Amino acid sequence: MSSVDQNPVHDLESLNWDDLLSLKRSQLNQIKDLTDKIIDIEKNRFRLINENIQQEKNKLVNMTTRLAQIRTEMNSNNSQLLTISEKISKSKNFVSIMGTRLPSDNEVDLVRILESSQKLVDEKRYKNERQKNEALSVMNDASMKLEAIKAIRTVNEQLIDLNAQAEEIKKILKILENEVTTLQTKIADTHNKIDKLFVSKRQQAAEHQSCLK
Structure with missing residues (x-):
């Protein structure tokens, strides 16, 4: 270590007036720079980081809410x-079973x-009771076959x-x-953005603390 470093007072005494003024200005500038940095960190950087954190948190809330929806x-x-798949399965089974029975x-x-x-029955154009019963039987058979055809068609349309x-x-x-x-x-x-913002906030806090030392 030099003698100047060991005795700063002696070092200052060795400076002339202009050097002292220059040193003072330099120190004032350093103090101003530190003060400006502290103010910038406290009023601007922290605020911006906190605002960004809040914005990202709001986005997170909106996205998680939408995800739940x-x-x-x-x-x-x-x-x-x-439910629809069960109906389709039942309808296909119905068509499969009834399809083999279609007339x-x-x-x-x-x-x-x-x-x-x-018409034959309504107009009573049958000759006897047997002919009437035969006509009724034919009507019943035709009616059942028509119902089966319509049922299959309806189910196919539903399918x-x-x-x-x-x-x-x-x-x-x-x-x-x-x-x-x-x-x-x-x-x-x-x-990830929020994590990075908190890292940045800690870095700014550390820089702020170093300015106060």
């Missing part, structure tokens, strides 16, 4: 899809047979509608799943 929507849609008769022919037999509903729900679920993935990525990014 999406999961509720997905549960509801999955429940609807399950080979043409629907138009069956309607014609039913109407002619009905088309149910399948369309199922496809629409699947599309909605796909959109919601994509939104969940996007939100999860954004939430992770936001957590």
Whole structure:
């Protein structure tokens, strides 16, 4: 260590007036710079960091709220899809069973047979009771066959509608799943931003503390 470092008072005494003024100005500038830095940290940097932290936290709340909403929507849609799938399964089973029992008769022919037999009975054009009973039997047979054909047609139409509903729900679920993935990525990014902001805040606090020493 030099003699000047060991005795700063002696070192100052060796300076002339201009040197002392220059030293004073230098020290005042250093004090001003430190003061400005302290004020900047306290009034600007801390405030900006805290504002950014709050903004990111608000985003996080909004995203987690939306994520919860999406999961509720997905549960509801999955429940609807399950119900529709069960209906589709039952309808297919019905068509499969009834399809083998469908009459080979043409629907138009069956309607014609039913109407002619009905007319025969209504107008009492039968010759005897046996002929009347035969006409009633033909009517009943044609009516049952027509009901079976109509039932199959109705169920097939319902199947088309149910399948369309199922496809629409699947599309909605796909959109919601994509939104969940996007939100999860954004939430992770936001957590990282908040962590970095807290690191920056600690660094500013350390710099602020060093300025006070």
